[in-house]
Amino acid sequence: MKGFLPISEEELALRGIRQLDFVYVIGDAYVDHPSFGHAIISRVLEAHGYTVGIISQPDWRDEKSITILGRPRLAFLVSAGNMDSMVNHYFVSKKRRPNDAYTPGGAAGKRPDHATVVYGNLIRRSYKDVPVIVGGVEASLRRLAHYDYWSNSFKRSVLLDAQADLISYGMGERSIVEIADALNSGIAVKDITFIAGTVYKTKDISGIYDSLLLPSYESMKEEKDLYADSFCMQYQNTDPYTGKYLIEPYPNGVYVVQNPPAKPLSAGEMDAVYGLPYQRTYHPSYEEKGGVPAVAEIKFSLTSSRGCFGGCNFCALTFHQGRIVQARSHDSILNEAEIMTKEEDFKGYIHDVGGPTANFRHPSCKKQMETGVCKDKQCLFPKPCPNLIADHSDYLVLLRKLRSLPGVKKVFIRSGIRFDYLLADPDDTFFRELVEHHVSGQLKVAPEHISDAVLAKMGKPAKEVYGRFVKKYYEINAQLGKKQFLVPYLMSSHPGSTLKEAVELAEYLRDLGYMPEQVQDFYPTPSTVSTVMYYTGVGPFDKKEVYVCRNPHEKAMQRALIQYKNPNNYELVYEALKKAGREDLIGYGKECLIKPKNRGKQKEKNDKMQKTGSSGRKLGAESGQIKYQKKKTENRANGRKKKTIRNIHKKKQDGKV
Secondary structure (H helix, E strand, O other): OOOOOOOOOHHHHHHOOOOOOOEEEEOOOOOOOOHHHHHHHHHHHOOOOOOOOEOOOOOOOOOOHOOOOOOOOEEEEEEEEOOOOHHHHEEOOEEEEEOOOOOOHOOOOOOOOOOHHHHHHHHHHHOOOOEEEEEEEHHHHOOOOOEOOOOOOEEHHHHHHOOOOEOOOOOOOOHHHHHHHHHHHHHHHHHOOOOEEEEEEEEOOOOOOOOOEOHHHHHHOOHHHHHHHHHHHHOOOOOOOOOOOOEEEEEHHHHEHHHOOOOOOOOHHHHHHHHHOOOOHHHOHHHHOOOHHHHHOOOEEEEEEEOOOOOOOOOOHHHHHHOOEEEHHHHHHHHHHHHOOOOOOOEEEEEEEOOOOOOOOOOOOOHHHHOOOOOOOOOOOOOOOOOOOOOOOOHHHHHHHHOOOOOOOOOOOOOOOHHHHHHHOOOOHEEEEEEEEHOOOOEEEEOOOOOOHHHHHHHOHHHHHHHHHHHHHHHHHHHOOOOOEEEEEEEEEEOOOEEEOOHHHHHHHHHHHHOOOOEEEEOOOOOOOHHHHHHHHHHOOHHHHHOOOOHHHHHHHHHHHHHHOHHHHHHHHHHHHHOOHHHEOOOOOOOOOOHHHHHHHHHHHHHHHHHHHHHOOOOOOHHHHHHHHHHHHHHHHHHHHHHHHHHHHHHHHOOOO
């Protein structure tokens, strides 16, 4: 198919390719857009003179599905897709998701669980001696031993389970070209141990210097606290300038070795990557199935940056993209926007201009590009670092340029604003223009919780910081004559959250007069600080004990408290308040979250009496309760009347009347 990479023998023939250099096996549909990792990696290889073919969502139950493009000259590349396959497949409740936005027609079940492992073994059964290089989010975040929430087990490095030769972790543009060049020069894959941003296996670690020996896989399986120690060492070595070689021992004398991360891309290198000849949509063969739903989310969005120094504990970005922010030039982004405006279905709206955090457009301080990020400090938590450069001027200029493009009506920001960073900027110009030009009626922000105890475990700013942001947001709206709202993202059951903190959040929402339509229950995904807390019960940095809500019923109660107004949650909220010792919130006062239980029963009884009466006969328009009160009044009146008649009769007998 013209413009796309080959996906079949027929397309190989049309391109005149007899043997591909690389065959790329992916768990997603083939979408040739820079928002998809497989598109970037394959286009980067192509730009360096290598041929790449795509096998999308092969049938893992059929070995022939992996052979449709033949034996590659250099290696198989494997990626589970843009998401971890288990997150893609399951809700946090571990129930199956009914659809898959990364599959043609949104169909579910087109990739296996733990896709990287399954695809790697599928290749090995047919091609025992061809190098297998795994990458993408799933492989990157499972590169060393890790806790797997879905099986509730401690798993080995995905490198071993997938029978792969190398992992290209993080954003792999640099490492994949170096791997390709090494293989092309004739170096055996077992000898490719020198590339930054890769993980390999070996039995000889004598030549590895400036390294750290992590606890062994077997010892971590036996003692969870050792995994917390290992994770702490890993976290402190995610920087490309200061990171050391990490060595993880396994049985039978095998070691898994993680080389330091690859260096971040310069603006020019980022521009080159995003300027490659992407077709910017899904392969035409998917048209008859209705296309690929995920494309709608990114088709009219622009990637401005990558990397994040926000440091949220429940996020894995530190392990995947790193903490050093890298940004594209204005010209590169504007060129892509102009291409976008010429699309037939472009309606004038750019849906997003951002990255992991939209308002991060440069490293957090000047020293990072020379000496790296701090090992034992965060840029924003618990308070902004004195060295933080809080400056939105570059982002502001970019947005103004985009707004002025012909055909552009509105430029939205949907990938998330870090509000504590926004408040740290002494210049309010960006804040005002954000409210005036880039909000579509409501701005989504992520305070995540309102209890300072929980926020500390999340690595998020204190409650009062969010309060200041809310106040300022509405003040600017009022000054501009606008009436726009905030939609806060909230999370239940994060480590550190007991029913006490969950009730505290419910009270905040009560005072706010807001009930969220959706609530995110904490999801323990690989390679996050919060997941380590969930699994080990301790913080990886201070080793202090952390309360962890693992019981599904308690998780349901915490989630229900956030949506306490929903009648379907009444029983869970009632039980939660009783268990938390907060019966004061059950009643009729303004401060109460729910009414007492008997109110519902009395209403049901009254409704029943209204329809049938106590004897089962219809009572017409009057309710049974009214009828009862009326009868009681009549009886009292009759009693007084009879008493009066008796008194008159007695007086007559006495001759007094």
